[in-house]
Amino acid sequence: MLFSSVLVEKNIADEKLVKDILSRLPDSTEKIEIESFEKVFGAVKKPYLQKRENLNLILAHKKGKLVKQAPDAYGLEGSPHYYFVHAYNCIYECEYCYLQGYFNSPDIVIFTNRDEIQNQIIETYNNHKNENEIWFHAGEFSDSLALSHITQECEFYWQVFSKLPKAKLELRTKSANIKALKKLKPQSNVIVSYSLSPEFQLKSYDRKTATYKQRIKCIKELSDLGHPVGLHLDPIIYTPDFKQHYEQLFEDLKVNINLQKLCYISLGVVRFSKDVYAQLEKNYPTSNLHQQNFTTGFDQKKRYSRPLRLWMLNQVKNICLSYDIDPQKVYLCMEE
Amino acid sequence: MKLLSFAHKNEASSFLEAFNYTPLAELKGLFKSHDHFLLITGEGQIPALGQINKALSLLIYKYQIQLTEHINMGICGGLRESIELGKIYRVRSLYAEKSFNHMQFQSYHTNQGDVDLVSSYERVKSDKHKDMLSAFAHLVDREAWSLARASQEFKIDFNCYKMVSDFAGNDTNCFNIQEQAHKFSDKLYDFYKQLEDQNISADTIVKSTESALDFSNFHITASQKNKLDKLLQSACIAFSKTPEWVLAQLPMNEIENLKPAKKRTSALLFELECLLNPVKKNIVQSMNEVIKNTPKNFHVNYDPEFENTEINIKLSLHSEKQKQELANYLKDFPLNKLQSIINGDENAI
Ligand code: SF4
Numbered sequence A: 001m002l003f004s005s006v007l008v009e010k011n012i013a014d015e016k017l018v019k020d021i022l023s024r025l026p027d028s029t030e031k032i033e034i035e036s037f038e039k040v041f042g043a044v045k046k047p048y049l050q051k052r053e054n055l056n057l058i059l060a061h062k063k064g065k066l067v068k069q070a071p072d073a074y075g076l077e078g079s080p081h082y083y084f085v086h087a088y089n090c091i092y093e094c095e096y097c098y099l100q101g102y103f104n105s106p107d108i109v110i111f112t113n114r115d116e117i118q119n120q121i122i123e124t125y126n127n128h129k130n131e132n133e134i135w136f137h138a139g140e141f142s143d144s145l146a147l148s149h150i151t152q153e154c155e156f157y158w159q160v161f162s163k164l165p166k167a168k169l170e171l172r173t174k175s176a177n178i179k180a181l182k183k184l185k186p187q188s189n190v191i192v193s194y195s196l197s198p199e200f201q202l203k204s205y206d207r208k209t210a211t212y213k214q215r216i217k218c219i220k221e222l223s224d225l226g227h228p229v230g231l232h233l234d235p236i237i238y239t240p241d242f243k244q245h246y247e248q249l250f251e252d253l254k255v256n257i258n259l260q261k262l263c264y265i266s267l268g269v270v271r272f273s274k275d276v277y278a279q280l281e282k283n284y285p286t287s288n289l290h291q292q293n294f295t296t297g298f299d300q301k302k303r304y305s306r307p308l309r310l311w312m313l314n315q316v317k318n319i320c321l322s323y324d325i326d327p328q329k330v331y332l333c334m335e336e
Numbered sequence B: 001m002k003l004l005s006f007a008h009k010n011e012a013s014s015f016l017e018a019f020n021y022t023p024l025a026e027l028k029g030l031f032k033s034h035d036h037f038l039l040i041t042g043e044g045q046i047p048a049l050g051q052i053n054k055a056l057s058l059l060i061y062k063y064q065i066q067l068t069e070h071i072n073m074g075i076c077g078g079l080r081e082s083i084e085l086g087k088i089y090r091v092r093s094l095y096a097e098k099s100f101n102h103m104q105f106q107s108y109h110t111n112q113g114d115v116d117l118v119s120s121y122e123r124v125k126s127d128k129h130k131d132m133l134s135a136f137a138h139l140v141d142r143e144a145w146s147l148a149r150a151s152q153e154f155k156i157d158f159n160c161y162k163m164v165s166d167f168a169g170n171d172t173n174c175f176n177i178q179e180q181a182h183k184f185s186d187k188l189y190d191f192y193k194q195l196e197d198q199n200i201s202a203d204t205i206v207k208s209t210e211s212a213l214d215f216s217n218f219h220i221t222a223s224q225k226n227k228l229d230k231l232l233q234s235a236c237i238a239f240s241k242t243p244e245w246v247l248a249q250l251p252m253n254e255i256e257n258l259k260p261a262k263k264r265t266s267a268l269l270f271e272l273e274c275l276l277n278p279v280k281k282n283i284v285q286s287m288n289e290v291i292k293n294t295p296k297n298f299h300v301n302y303d304p305e306f307e308n309t310e311i312n313i314k315l316s317l318h319s320e321k322q323k324q325e326l327a328n329y330l331k332d333f334p335l336n337k338l339q340s341i342i343n344g345d346e347n348a349i
Helices: A016-023 A048-052 A114-127 A153-162 A179-183 A199-205 A212-225 A242-254 A274-283 A306-322 B010-018 B045-062 B127-134 B144-153 B181-198 B222-239 B243-248 B252-257 B261-276 B278-290 B320-331 B335-342
Strands: A005-009 A030-034 A056-060 A067-069 A081-084 A108-111 A134-138 A167-173 A190-195 A229-236 A265-269 A294-296 A302-304 A330-332 B002-006 B030-032 B036-040 B069-078 B088-099 B115-119 B139-141 B157-167 B298-302 B311-315
Touching: A005 A016, A016 A056, A030 B127, A048 A274, A067 A114, A081 A114, A114 A134, A114 A153, A134 A153, A153 A167, A153 A179, A153 A190, A179 A212, A190 A212, A199 A212, A199 A242, A212 A229, A212 A242, A229 A242, A229 A306, A242 A306, A265 A306, A302 A306, A306 A330, A306 B278, A306 B335, B002 B010, B002 B045, B010 B036, B010 B069, B010 B181, B036 B045, B045 B144, B069 B144, B069 B181, B088 B144, B088 B181, B115 B144, B139 B157, B144 B157, B157 B181, B222 B243, B222 B261, B252 B261, B261 B278, B278 B335, B311 B320, B311 B335
Parallel strands: A005 A030, A005 A056, A056 A108, A081 A134, A134 A167, A167 A190, A190 A229, A229 A265, A265 A330, B002 B036, B002 B069, B069 B157, B088 B115, B115 B139
Antiparallel strands: A067 A081, A294 A302, B030 B036, B069 B139, B088 B157, B298 B311
C-alpha cells in the first residue's frame, strides 16, 4: 500500500476534490481528520526513511504565497521563472534528493486549494504583461507526475495554461505515470521535462523511480504524440568514464526521438547543502556518493571544486552540441 | 545486562513473581535479578524521566554496570481504528506531547518496530484529544518518550513493546488496569520470554572514534584537529574502511620527515583531502607547474578551494632592481592560464 494513512484537514473534508482523491485510494487506507496540516507536518521529527514503511498522505489547504520566484538559473535565461507550491515531498527515493534535508517529515502533502494556486498564477502572469514569456514550474518540492493518477492535477493545469498563451508550464518528473498526459491534447506551452542520467548511475541512485528505459520510452511516447519535452541532465556525477556514459545516453535518445525537437536541456552537477549531506550520510551510509571528489565550500556546501564542475558541465554541453542541439537550448542549472 | 522498565508495579507483577529480584536500597522501584534490572518508572513524562535518569546514573556510574539494552514494556491506549485490543506491538518511533495541541519536536526511534507511539502530557480522556494525537501515532502512553530520551543520552539501545488495553478518548477506562493487571502482565511476561528465546537484542554499535595515528609528532591546532577528524571520518565512510586503513594509504613516511611540525600537519591534511578528492591533487599540481618559475621573494597565492578566480601576488620591495623584476614578471604573468585551470581547463583535470 502506497500510504499507511491519509490525514485530512477537517474543514476541507467535504470538498469534492478531497472526496475524489480519497475515492482513488485503497479502502484499507486509514483516514484521520486533523485540525490543520501545519500542526502535524513537521511538528515532530519523522525520519526520512520511514517513507519506506510508514508514509502518510496529507490533504490540506496552503495559505499565503503559492507562487514564488524561482532561484537564479532555474530555467532558460531571459524570462522570469516562478514555481507554484502544489505538493510537498515525493514517493520516490533518490539518494541525492534535497528533500531529505528540507522538511522534517517525508509525508506527502497535497494542497487542494487549486483555485487559489490558479488565481495566483494568473495574477503573476498579469504582472508580467510586457514579457514575451513567463515560466511556471511544478515539482520544486515533489515529482510533478508521480501522483497525477490520484490528484488529476494535469487535467487542471492543462486547462489553466490553455488560457495563458505567454506562460509556459514545466512539469518536472522521473515518473512513468503518463497515462493522463497521453489523453490530453498537446499544448505548446506545457512542457514535460524528464530528469535523466546514464543508466548505471540511475540504477545506483534513483530508487523507485521509472527506470532509464522507461523514462526514454515515456519521452518517446510523449514526443510522438506532439507533447513538448525538455531534459534535465542533473545531477551529473563524476566517474572517470562519465563522458562515454553521456554519449551513450544521447545515442539512446537519438534512436528514439528527434533530438532537435527537445525544448531545452539543462545541465547540473551533483551538489549538497550541509543539511542534505548530513542526511545522505545518515540515510545512505554506503552510497557511492561518498566517494565523490567533493570539497566543502565556505558555505558548507558539498560540491565538486569549481575546476571540476565547470569542466564536467562543458564536457556534457559539448556532447549536446555534437548532436546538433541548438546551444541556446542548453543551459546550466544552479551554476554561476 | 538489560534493564526492563514499566510504569506501574501492576504491569510488572508477573515479572516480579517469576524472577528472583532483590530491591536496590538506593532507589525505590529498582530491582536486580541475576541477568537484568527492573525499574518501576511511575506514570507521566516528568516522573519517568526523573526516575530513569536516577536509575541509569546509579547503575552506570556507581555500579559500573554495562547496560546493553533498555526494554520498556507495559500497556497503552489505542489511537487508531487499525489497532487491535490486547495485541502487543513493537514500537518504531516515539513522540511526545508538550501540552494540548503542541508536540515535542524531538523524536526517538528503536531499531525495529511496526507502529508509532506518542507519550501524552495527560491521560487522553476526550475524543478531541485522541484525534489530535492520532495524526502522529497509533498508540498512546504517558512515559515511553522520556525513557527513550534518557536511554539515548546514556547511549543505551532502547526498545519498546506495548500492549493495547483499551482505546483512548471519551470511552477510555483511563487505562485502569487494576482489575486486569495480572492478565496483562502475564501476557507481557510471555512475550518477553519469547523475545528472550529469539534473542532479539540489537547489537551494540561500537564506534571507533580515535585514530591509530600518534599525533605527538605533529603541531595541530584545535581547528586543524577538527578538520583532520572530519576528513578521516569522511574517508572511513567513503571507503568503508577503518581509520588505520585510511592512514596507511597516505605517504606517511614522507609526511613525517617534513620540517617544521606545522608543515607535517598541512601535508597530512592535504594528502587526506587528495585521497578523498584525487582531482584536487591534479589541479594543485597544474597550478604549481604554471607558477614554478616565480622569483623567490614573490609569493603567488590562490583560493585553495578554487572557488575564486582571483590570484594574489605578495612581495616586499627593497630595491629599484626588484621593482624592475616585478614589472618584468607581471608582464608575462600567466594569469589566463591560472584562471583557465580554475575554470575547468581540460588539461588540468
Ligand atoms: S524524484 Fe525528485 S523529488 Fe523525488 S526523490 Fe527523486 S530527486 Fe527527490
